[in-house]
Each structure stands twice: as C-alpha cells, then as structure tokens.
Amino acid sequence: MAKAIPSRSEDYSLWYNELVKKAGLAENSPVRGCMVIKPYGFAIWEKMQQTLDRMFKDTGHENAYFPLLIPKSFLSKEADHVEGFAKECAVVTHYRLKNDENGKGVVVDPEAKLEEELIIRPTSETVIWDSYKNWIQSYRDLPILVNQWANVMRWEMRTRLFLRTAEFLWQEGHTAHATKQEAVDETRQMLDVYATFAEEFMAMPVIKGVKTESERFAGAVDTYCIEAMMQDGKALQAGTSHFLGQNFAKAFDVKFATKEGKEELVWGTSWGVSTRLMGALIMAHSDDDGLVLPPKLAPIQVVIVPIYFKDEQLAQIEEVVAPIVAQLKEKGVSVKFDTRDTHKPGWKFAEYELKGVPVRLAIGPKDLEKGTVEIARRDTKEKSFHPIDGAVDHVMHLLKDIQVNIYNKAKELREENSKEANTYDEFKELVEQGFVYAHWDGTAETEDKIKEETKATIRCIPLDQKEEEGTCIFTGKPSKGRVLFAKAY
Amino acid sequence: MAKAIPSRSEDYSLWYNELVKKAGLAENSPVRGCMVIKPYGFAIWEKMQQTLDRMFKDTGHENAYFPLLIPKSFLSKEADHVEGFAKECAVVTHYRLKNDENGKGVVVDPEAKLEEELIIRPTSETVIWDSYKNWIQSYRDLPILVNQWANVMRWEMRTRLFLRTAEFLWQEGHTAHATKQEAVDETRQMLDVYATFAEEFMAMPVIKGVKTESERFAGAVDTYCIEAMMQDGKALQAGTSHFLGQNFAKAFDVKFATKEGKEELVWGTSWGVSTRLMGALIMAHSDDDGLVLPPKLAPIQVVIVPIYFKDEQLAQIEEVVAPIVAQLKEKGVSVKFDTRDTHKPGWKFAEYELKGVPVRLAIGPKDLEKGTVEIARRDTKEKSFHPIDGAVDHVMHLLKDIQVNIYNKAKELREENSKEANTYDEFKELVEQGFVYAHWDGTAETEDKIKEETKATIRCIPLDQKEEEGTCIFTGKPSKGRVLFAKAY
Ligand SMILES: [Zn+2]
C-alpha cells in the first residue's frame, strides 16, 4: 500500500495539509479561505465542544446567541477595536439579487442597497455590549456569564485548514461584572479552564501567560493566553482570555446602580477558543502514519477488525467479539466493529492508523483457537496478543495509558526544545528550534525589531515567571525576568 | 403584582411578542430582523438540539460543517432553486473597511471589491452538492448521511421573534443515495423523526403530509411536512423533508459508478427544522400567565421556593429540601432551589409561572410542622399539600402526567377546531377558526384563487388522506380526497 502522507521530516507543512485531507478532517471549499469540516473532523470538534461546554456550565455560564451581522458603526465605537478588526472583514452591502436583464443569471439588485453596511462578525463584543446595555440596570443584574458557540469571519489573506481560515467556528464568552476584581478573577478562571482542557483532554501541555501590549486583543486591558509547542518547535496560541476593563462599557454606555445607589461602569471579560484547536491537536501528536488522537477526544476509541476467509469464520469471530463490544460500550467506550467485506484487513489497519484510533483489536481464526486477540496501540505502535478473558480490562487500561503517554511525550518534546538565551546570537540560533526564554527591555520597539529580524515574537510573559535580574538580549537594558519567545502559527 | 403580559383573547399577537420578551426567551437586535436569543430561550433550544441530534445519530447520520458564504453563481445552477432563494438574500460585495479620509469613522474600501459576490447561505444544497461531487465516485461512497447545525439568512420583510427572522438557527440534513427508493425512504424516515420529536418531546400533535406543487421547496421533487395547530387555530409548519430527486446531482454533475460499472446520477434529500420550533412550542401550550413547557424540554423542570421570615427557618427548610434535591437530581431531573433573598416568594411564583417551570414546590414553617410540602403544577395550576415522604415520587409522576396532559390538551384543541367543509361558503367561515378539510381540484390556479380570497393555503395533502369522491369547493370539479386548508404562520 502506497504511503498516504509525506513524512514530517520531508515537509512538515505538506505533512500537515495532506494529513488533514487524507484523514477526512477538512478540505478547502470553493469560497476562498473557507473550509468544509468533514464528518470525521467534525466528530472530534464535537467532542471538544461538549467537553468545553460542560466546563463552562460547571463554572456558572449559560449559552445565548447574538446576531451574525454587526452594523458598521458599532465597530467604530471602541477605538482600539476598530483598528484591530475593521481591516479585513466581510461586508454585506445589498439584500437582494435579481435576474440579469441580458439573461446572464442573477446579479445584485442595485436598488436593494443597505443604508448602513453590515459586517459579518469577526468577534461579537460590540453587538453583545449593545445588548448588555439593556440587560443591566442594577447590581442585581450582575454578573452576566454568557457564552456563545458561533461562526465568525476574518478575511485572512493566507489561509491554512483549521489554523487560519476566513470563516471559523468558535465559542466566545462575554461576561459583565460589578467589580474589577471579579472581572479579573473571571479572566483568570477561564484561562485555567482552557489550560485544563488543553492538558487533560487534548493531552497538550501549555504555558499560561499574559500578552505584551502589541499582541493584546484590540480593546482589552490584558490578554491572557495559553501557548503550546508543536512538533516542529513552533508555538501555537491555543486560547485567549481578555480582561476588558471598562472599555466596552464606556463605548456602549453600560452602567449599573450599585447597592449604595451610585452609578458605575460595568467591568468586562471575553474569552475564546476556536477550530484552530483542531490544528493544534493534529500537530501536537500525529506521526508519519497519520493522526494520533488522545482517547478522551477520539470519536472512535477502539476499533475491532475481524480477519477471516470464510463467512463461517466471521460468524465465529462475531460470537467472541459481541460481548467485548457490549462490555466496552457499557463502560462508555466508543467502539467500532468493522465487518465490511469491501476492504481487506491490511487496508483497514492503515485506515484506522491514519485516522488515529487509539486502540485496535484484530482477531482471526488462529486467535479463536488460542483464545487470544491482538491488541495494538496507536501511539507507540506496540502490538501484543492477549487472552480474550480480561481483554476489556486491558483495553481500558491502555486508553488511560495512551492519554498519559502522549501528554508526557509532548511535554518531553517541549522541555527538550525550550532553552534560555543570554545573548542575541544565542537567541537567533535557538529560536529556530523551539521556545526561548530571554530577557527583554519591556518596549514594543525592541519587540518589533526582534520580530523583524528573526520572525520570532514574544508569545507571552509566563504567569510563573521567576524574578531574575538580567539584561535585554537586544538592547542590553535591564530586565526583571525572562519572557517566552518563539516563532508561531 | 402587575400582569406581565396581555391575555390571548385581548390580542393574541401581542400576547406572543410580550411573552417571548418577558419570559427572557429572545429580543430584537439592532440589525433589522435579526434576534438575540437570550439564555433562557437558548437553554430550551439546546434541549431541542440535543434531542434531535441524538435522533439523527440513532438513524445513522453524522454532523459536518459547510461554508457560510456561497458564490452567487452557485445559486443559479438549479433553475427552481434560484427562483426561490435569490430574491431576498444578504450579499457580501467587499472584504475590507478603511478609515474615512474625512475622519468620519470607517467606510467600505472600494478597492476591496470581490470579483464574484458571495451570498450568506439561505440554505446549503448548492455548496453541499458541490462538495458531494468530490466525495462521491462509486456506490461504495454511498449513502452519504450528513447533517449540519448552522445559522442561515433570508432577508424577510416582516419579521417576528422565532417565527420569521432574517437570521435563524437550524439544522439541515443533506443525504445522497444510489437509488430513488432509498432517497424516498430517507425523506419519509426523517419526516417521521420530526413527527416523533414534535409529539413526544414538544407535546405537539402534528399532521404529516405532502405539499402541493406551489408550496414545494425550490428544487425539490416532493416536499413532506408536519403541520401543527396553534391556539388561535392557525397552522404552523414545524418541519420539512424534501425528496430532491436527481435535481441537485444534475445541477452539480454528481454521478457514481454502480456495482455493475454503469454511471448514474445520485439521488438526494434534504430536511430541516429551525428556531421556528421555539415559536411553535410557545404558541402551542402557553397561557395568559406565561409559558407552559413540556417537562422533557424544560431547562428547569422543578423549582423549590422556600418561604421564611428568619434565617433559622431557611436553615430548617434547607435541611428538608436537600435530600429532595439530591433525589431528584439522581433521577435526572433538573431542579432549582431558589434561596435568593432579593425577591419575595410571591414574586418568585409569578416569575416561574411566566417561565413555564412545570412543577413548583413551596415549603414554609407551617409545612415543616406538618411534614408537608405544597406542590403546584404549571399546566393546570392545581396545588396540593403532600407529605414530604414520597414527595419525590409524586413529582416524578407529575412530570410524566404534565407531558401527557399538555399533549392531550393540544390534540383536543385541534380536534375541536378541525372541520370538513363541503361548500365554499362553509369553507370561508370555518377557515377563520381552524383547520378545514375540503375537496380541491388539484390545480395551482384554484389554490391561488382561494388563497387570494381567504388568505388560507393548502397546508398539505395528508399522508393518511382517505379516498373519497367529491367535488372541489371552488370549481366543482371532481376530487378524490380532502386536503388540509388553514391560515398559517
Ligand atoms: Zn492485560
């Protein structure tokens, strides 16, 4: 069987693109920069969604839905926000088509021009704070803890499946609070939720930190983030949580009466993760044979492939497999018994490897004789024969082990490729391979110059930054601690 | 306490609008025709979504996601489809804003004009069949059983919250099959899924039928539908399932190799329900005091209101309530114990009535003495005192009973307001009050004229239509069976 995808060492970028397509995760659509998320890819996204949604609800949030379209004038209300988001957005100018008078299909009806253009949301702070103005009168109406699952659009010029697409799916939390402290706590809480999700479900270790001013969300006072390392040593921002201060409350005039009867501006946060996480998940663990999925997010956790030549053999295998399937299902494991006669076992093995199914069982006539089953794990490719008795327990154990193992592997990779640099020369060399912790003088100017020269950016000021006297690798000016530099997706 | 909403008999239409807003379900947004679905409304929609999603998966469907934007030329590929959907749609013509040279905020950048305009999807047949062309080569690739949960836009002129909005949320199933029979079976199966959902979960009886040619989906060979009666006797179409024949396969050139090696066009279906169901749910059951929700879709199924004057009393009540809450939760019941001291019990009673919580428990110092609890059901407003022992069982019983009772009530209303008309005079009178079964000559012309004169339309040709010789109420021409007429939402 021909190799389905190129190897990572050959061409990392092509490896990723081909893997996304061949594993049936997503493909490009006829609309530039917009993707089609295929059923298998969407099934993974659904698992992410369900997990995050439960975590949001467990922390007191409710879902709601706000309009797709935003009046153009709304964008201008918050000064930084418009700078950040007006540039590349899809603009609706008309609301009708008509038959072309020359018979050339349909054309835009010039008479159906909107008085004010509408923007497809690139993010929803403006339209949501416009609603909050009506929802909030007094302290009794606070906090508002709302999340929305939605599609958004940013007209990106260079796009890549999942990583950077014009349309993407995401969730955006938007909360309103009576005090600054409460809003800051919420911002940090949601960062922790994202970090927990990344580490415990995606099996992807992350660094928690705060963005520098130039990397901050347009309209935020502080942007917190989680940063993960991909297998090529580059960073991927896997989630952001913004402390908005009173910026949007000011822009949309959202005030509340305090318990003491004073009128004050409301404090806000927003936070989001997107289908970009799919890109992170794929790049964090997969190998040259295909996807490697953490069991907690795998749509199919266990696949069972029968090996048989005659129909009687399949019947015998089915008899042995049925109770295994039943027991696994009872334990909440999603299991597929692939009895299709249109494909050979070898083809199926390769297919499920490509699709990252964590555990594969194979059972043939010889196994029946011996009372064994072949159990293969996707992450290490180890195979072993196991007595059918106890196979279910063994599978349960493997699922847990794989979840832990791929997390450890990703963490090891990150540790091996995280270095401290003390000179700019050292920095330039190290930053080609991974994360670099280095001193920085705290100015946007230095940050810009380093970015220009090396393409590396400050991913974040880590929350667990150690206090340490040092000098900026670029300017030699004093610094109190190291920040995290890396090239990034 | 002032009455929250007008009564149905005063002004049915105003009653609906005010109920939607006051119960916190939805509100209008600053973008004409687009709504904000508020957390309580969204929580009901989520319950609907989850239930339907499970039913779709149980019938073998998978979710996927296709682009929001559709190239203008795609719409024109299916001749009927463009007639139906090109008229009122949101058109994206530009992809960038820029700062106005005269300092007046942001304006559309004329240099960022798209070569081909993009349409916000009014429905996704075109963009999906364009993908299916690449997904389908041989009979082995069939059937494709895909659903998508998405937002869509139709530029409606007169809008009403949930019932008719420019943007709405929905699911759209799109399936592809090797044979006509399989596609017809799928169309009918999904109609049955919708009917089951409407009756068993929404507690809303429906008539299954097929649309006449003039009411058919633009691009379908046959449109099946379910029709429900609202409390004002009007019909509401609660779901449609379309047999598309080979229309979209022809338009997008989607062919497959059969087992025998021949090349054939693929057969298709599509089917959908939307946030319109929220409107149906509200209008089917609610009364002058607010929402009446079927327990199976109520976000809060049981609310417990403590009645107390001193904090010690609340502590004593909490001791009694805690095991009730625990037992209800264990049985999967969503229960809220409302201990807020910012609102009086009377206010809470009215609030939960307005929000349609099916069962309310109230417990005060006197109940503690007697070992009783007051149990009130929302549908009939009946209240009774019940020993605390066994209260949980009683509540469980009530939840089941309410689900059945509101279904029966809705069915009774429909039966009382469904009549047969044998003359046009009789028809005109009866159709002001409800459903009318009458003979029709089968022509679009007659259908149109009746609509013009009475505003009533043929809702469907019922699937269980009896064969019966008769004459058209309008033209006197022969007819073989009665069709269902009604005024509709
Ligand atoms: Zn073992």
Ligand SMILES: [Zn+2]
């Ligand atoms: Zn009882």
